[in-house]
Amino acid sequence: MPRNKNRVVIFDTTLRDGEQSPGFSMSIEEKLTLARQLAKLKVDVIEAGFPRSSPGDFESVRKIASVVKGPIIAGLARAIDADIDSCNEALKPAKKKRIHTFIGTSEQHIKFQMRSTHSKVLKMAVKAVTRAKGYVKDVEFSAMDAVRTDRKFLYDILEAAIDAGATTVNIPDTVGYAIPSEFGAMISEIMQNVPNIKKAVVSVHCHNDLGLAVSNSLAAVLAGARQIECAVNGIGERAGNAALEELVMAIQTRKDYMNVDTGVESKEIAKTSKLLVSITGVQIQPNKAIVGENAFAHESGIHQDGVLKERTTFEIMTPHSIGLSDNKLVLGKHSGRHAFRKRLEELGFTLKTDDLNSAFEKFKILADKKKEIFDEDLTAIVDEEIGEPKNPVFEFLSAQVSSGSNTIPTATVQLKRDGETLTDSGIGDGPVDATCRAIERITSIQGRMISYNIRSLGVGKDAVGDVSLRVKIDEQIFAGRGSSTDVIEASAKAWLNAINKKAVGK
Ligand SMILES: [Zn+2]
Missing domain, CATH: 3.20.20.70 (Aldolase class I)
Structure with missing residues (x-):
């Protein structure tokens, strides 16, 4: 030094x-x-x-x-x-x-x-x-x-x-x-x-x-x-x-x-x-200096007008200086693996071939559901790759939920373990609870939700829901994260992500 x-x-x-x-x-x-x-x-x-x-x-x-x-x-x-x-x-x-x-x-x-x-x-x-x-x-x-x-x-x-x-x-x-x-x-x-x-x-x-x-x-x-x-x-x-x-x-x-x-x-x-x-899984307050979501957002009319005319009127540093890009819209359904990898590299992620392939698969699935893929979506996909234990014990296949004002929320979940498909259902106070109960029945790992956060990545009704939660299992706390355009699926993935961290340690 x-x-x-x-x-x-x-x-x-x-x-x-x-x-x-x-x-x-x-x-x-x-x-x-x-x-x-x-x-x-x-x-x-x-x-x-x-x-x-x-x-x-x-x-x-x-x-x-x-x-x-x-x-x-x-x-x-x-x-x-x-x-x-x-x-x-x-x-x-x-x-x-x-x-x-x-x-x-x-x-x-x-x-x-x-x-x-x-x-x-x-x-x-x-x-x-x-x-x-x-x-x-x-x-x-x-x-x-x-x-x-x-x-x-x-x-x-x-x-x-x-x-x-x-x-x-x-x-x-x-x-x-x-x-x-x-x-x-x-x-x-x-x-x-x-x-x-x-x-x-x-x-x-x-x-x-x-x-x-x-x-x-x-x-x-x-x-x-x-x-x-x-x-x-x-x-x-x-x-x-x-x-x-x-x-x-x-x-x-x-x-x-x-x-x-x-x-x-x-x-x-x-x-x-x-x-x-x-x-x-611990979020930052939006008004946190430098890294909070609003740290570079100029909402008031006077400020916006000033910044558009000349950035330095109200901006003492640029979002670019901490690595945020203005160019948020990036990829779509027809983008290929090369463009995908290149954009990830621009965002600072270099993935190993295996991880890249599986991230690309997830990207394709997402691009089918959602027209425009933003940097936030890509980051969520990569975060999932990083946060996912290598060779997770349980893999998520699907979740089906029925809920409504006058029905008891019921969920049926399919997971995969060692090539075998496992199915079970659960009922709960709400659709997320029912889904977690179904996962509990399949995995035989019981936990208590101690925090649950959901936020949307990007804008629009088709934005990806990103769930981060913390689960207490046998006195230990595990963080889980999952994202999907379907918030119940995102919750199921996040819960399973935490369960998998416990299952690996078993
Ligand atoms: Zn200290």
Whole structure:
């Protein structure tokens, strides 16, 4: 990574801080898909997980470390030997790797969480960094809850960590308590009072409890911090982390004021954001900065008129800069495989031949039902390919539903398993419920729907319905997604998609 003084390192923690927050858990396969996209987005560091926290986390860090090329792969470890050893083990296959070790430094953490003392905590930090340094060159040390830490003690522990070999020191606002001017001043004071600070990159990790995570991070950069920890769509513990897309676009759009750069490929932002939504099934609020559906929509007459005459009247950045294209109408019934593949490539998807063939089949079926195929439709098809477990246990064949104001909703569903067609029916409170009950009877996997979202992709009455839902099965949550011009079929596919993730694990 270039150690240019104006270069801000983007450290992505979507797969660690983000993934550990409720409702965002991902399978190893899903984490890998997202990590590959983060590499295309050109983040500098991917924090892939916390290897010692569970065998699943260890495995996913190891998998990402072996497969994903480009960014540094980081793993999190408490300041405990076993954590650091396990982190090192998981990171071994990576070409560029970082051990990120942390310890609580505030009164609250030292006294109440660890029941320890300042001097013991400082010793533990030094021991942890030294051990990590024995394994890798690139070591990050975090003083957890730094904002509420006694300032003199913070300077001492940072100095000691850098002496022990930490190449990055991170100042987290773990509880999201800081105010931008205050946080900026704190970073300046750290710069002035830690004698060896120039030997390390100063990093910040801000939480959004007061909605200030991005502002605090930018204030820190202006004060000299050169790494920001952030997550796609701002996901993370509680109110989340600083949103990657907002930071990157603020730095890019206001380069005149910020006077720094990131290495992020901003044209990959929209796709990365959508991929995270499709993996987790958690939608973004329409007015969310940068990636919300309305972020670039100029609805009011005055604004539209202005933008048509001259874009810069009301537009500070273009949709194009985050990878959204204006050209939305793309393909139709007569489009061939070549045009299909080419458009997918323009949208940033490169599929393996098998996946391309099956996506093309789905495209043909859709094109028969719907005259115009939009970029959103193509993205949904590809998302289905990505979200679908390889060789799903159950394949969807058909669903027939009868429902109405005065009838009991009844559904008959056909699925395929190992070449055999399985049929059963179910009744329910409504057509979707009846369909899910029928699938439950066939698969013998019972779940409870905890969220259900439907939205239309594109415009028109024949638009594709896109269903994302979350199902709780045996205390585990699975996300499912399905799309079709028939919303009942889309629901059945989404439910089955979640069931298949459970069935694979069985
Ligand atoms: Zn955090």
